[in-house]
Amino acid sequence: MSTGALIVGAGQAGAQIAISLREIGYREPITLIGEEPYAPYQRPPLSKSVLLGDRDVLELHIKGPNYFAEKSIRVITGERVESIEVDTDGVGGRASTSSGQVIEFEKLALATGAGARRLDVEGADLDGVHCLRGIDDAVTLRDRLRADQRIVVVGGGFIGLEFAAAARSRGADVTVLQSTDRLLSRAVGPAISDFYLDAHTRRGVTVLLESDLVAIHGDPHSRAVNAVELADGTRLAADLVVVGIGAKPNVELAEHLGLECDGGIVVDAQARTSRTQIVAAGDCTVSLDPLTETRVRLESVQNAVNQGRCAAASLAGSMGIKPAVPYFWSDQYDLTLQIAGLSQGYDKVVIRGDRGSEQFAALYYRGSRLIAIDAVNCPRDYAAVLSALRSGAHIPAELAVQGALSLRDMMKAPIPAER
Amino acid sequence: MPKITYITADGIRHVADAQVGDTVMATAVRLAIEGIPAECGGNCSCATCHVYVVPDHAALVGPPDEEEDSMLELTASERRPTSRLSCQIVVTPELDGIEVELPPEQL
Numbered sequence: 001m002s003t004g005a006l007i008v009g010a011g012q013a014g015a016q017i018a019i020s021l022r023e024i025g026y027r028e029p030i031t032l033i034g035e036e037p038y039a040p041y042q043r044p045p046l047s048k049s050v051l052l053g054d055r056d057v058l059e060l061h062i063k064g065p066n067y068f069a070e071k072s073i074r075v076i077t078g079e080r081v082e083s084i085e086v087d088t089d090g091v092g093g094r095a096s097t098s099s100g101q102v103i104e105f106e107k108l109a110l111a112t113g114a115g116a117r118r119l120d121v122e123g124a125d126l127d128g129v130h131c132l133r134g135i136d137d138a139v140t141l142r143d144r145l146r147a148d149q150r151i152v153v154v155g156g157g158f159i160g161l162e163f164a165a166a167a168r169s170r171g172a173d174v175t176v177l178q179s180t181d182r183l184l185s186r187a188v189g190p191a192i193s194d195f196y197l198d199a200h201t202r203r204g205v206t207v208l209l210e211s212d213l214v215a216i217h218g219d220p221h222s223r224a225v226n227a228v229e230l231a232d233g234t235r236l237a238a239d240l241v242v243v244g245i246g247a248k249p250n251v252e253l254a255e256h257l258g259l260e261c262d263g264g265i266v267v268d269a270q271a272r273t274s275r276t277q278i279v280a281a282g283d284c285t286v287s288l289d290p291l292t293e294t295r296v297r298l299e300s301v302q303n304a305v306n307q308g309r310c311a312a313a314s315l316a317g318s319m320g321i322k323p324a325v326p327y328f329w330s331d332q333y334d335l336t337l338q339i340a341g342l343s344q345g346y347d348k349v350v351i352r353g354d355r356g357s358e359q360f361a362a363l364y365y366r367g368s369r370l371i372a373i374d375a376v377n378c379p380r381d382y383a384a385v386l387s388a389l390r391s392g393a394h395i396p397a398e399l400a401v402q403g404a405l406s407l408r409d410m411m412k413a414p415i416p417a418e419r
Numbered sequence: 420m421p422k423i424t425y426i427t428a429d430g431i432r433h434v435a436d437a438q439v440g441d442t443v444m445a446t447a448v449r450l451a452i453e454g455i456p457a458e459c460g461g462n463c464s465c466a467t468c469h470v471y472v473v474p475d476h477a478a479l480v481g482p483p484d485e486e487e488d489s490m491l492e493l494t495a496s497e498r499r500p501t502s503r504l505s506c507q508i509v510v511t512p513e514l515d516g517i518e519v520e521l522p523p524e525q526l
Contacts, residue, residue: 386493
């Protein structure tokens, strides 16, 4: 009997590989193994509705309780793959796990994800210093969010700001430390960064830009955190410190297998690694952005799902996955940010809508070509741009600037000849 | 428990016991009914949980709001007058007995 496919990592991408393999008719055994003690679950709500107490962690499962058994997908949780050996003919091999199990496979997929980057300062190991990556982190933090808490959030990216919004909504005193000169600096353009600075400030969060944390202080006996110290000597009292300074791709297994890694496991558009029989998907990968011809690591559900599908197709030898347009979202307070496309490499921005009423969007152009949108509470503009990016339709910048007109109507304009 | 019937594109009927407060999407996912990938997990950002409400039941379910309406322009299968995103339909006791058809394509 065939030993089938082994998928290392049971997050969004790993689960998708298993789901897609069955959907496209793969009949051999599938083993999905993850180190967290939970069946595959959705991460995005962890920094949003879960913190607000609006959603129970039991509701986060990607598939219902019987799905994997019904599909003959063996799910092993709470078990870490320590090492993988691939046979010299490049087909098949075996993985060894933390409990000493050896799992044979014919096909291998890596969906090892990313881990929260840790702070490298004195006091980073004190009680009350947390990151936010998995269910356990979210539950711990949710239970500590009270109005009497003084909270310092290290990092003004999506995780930090979503956490800050949830904590502030529950009445806590919140300060966000950002090392660069604007919030969300890796993800959105400056107009959106400025907007989020104002939006958080208006709601009572203190945001300190260009601030460097140098140490975290705590009670020497209880080890409970009580303050953070900045490079300029400022000390901020803190009952809780939440660290959201990005994620580090888990590439150790890939490196041991000799796969090319460059800030993530390098994969092609079909999710194949440098050893093309081995596929990889999700937060652990980097792939080429065709527009800028640079390697990008996309940490998103959309990327995990799409690469998961591609990986399954490659493993099963089938084709036909359409190239996908990246999209992202972030919920903070009553603000929904929706992003379609990648704005990196833009040379022109068109702003639509009204910042003051918290409904506006930034459209990014490279030359005459629309490449991305960041939309705040503007679902129509987001949908129109996502649709245009998928279909290749054109929305001319000189029309888009007229905020009163619908982008969808402009899209019906004929596509101009390439310049 | 309200019952919801999902009719797949090839005509197979799945009758589901739904929980009040769940969405029509989440109910299908929980019961492993195929044809609703719900890529974004119910955030109204991807349009991959498209359903056609059977016309006789459309009034009961009601129309989409503005956000959902704009996302319905992105569905992979044709949009019809009774198209809805199932992540935006919250199950209520009144919805007992409704039927939704799944489109041939979601991606």
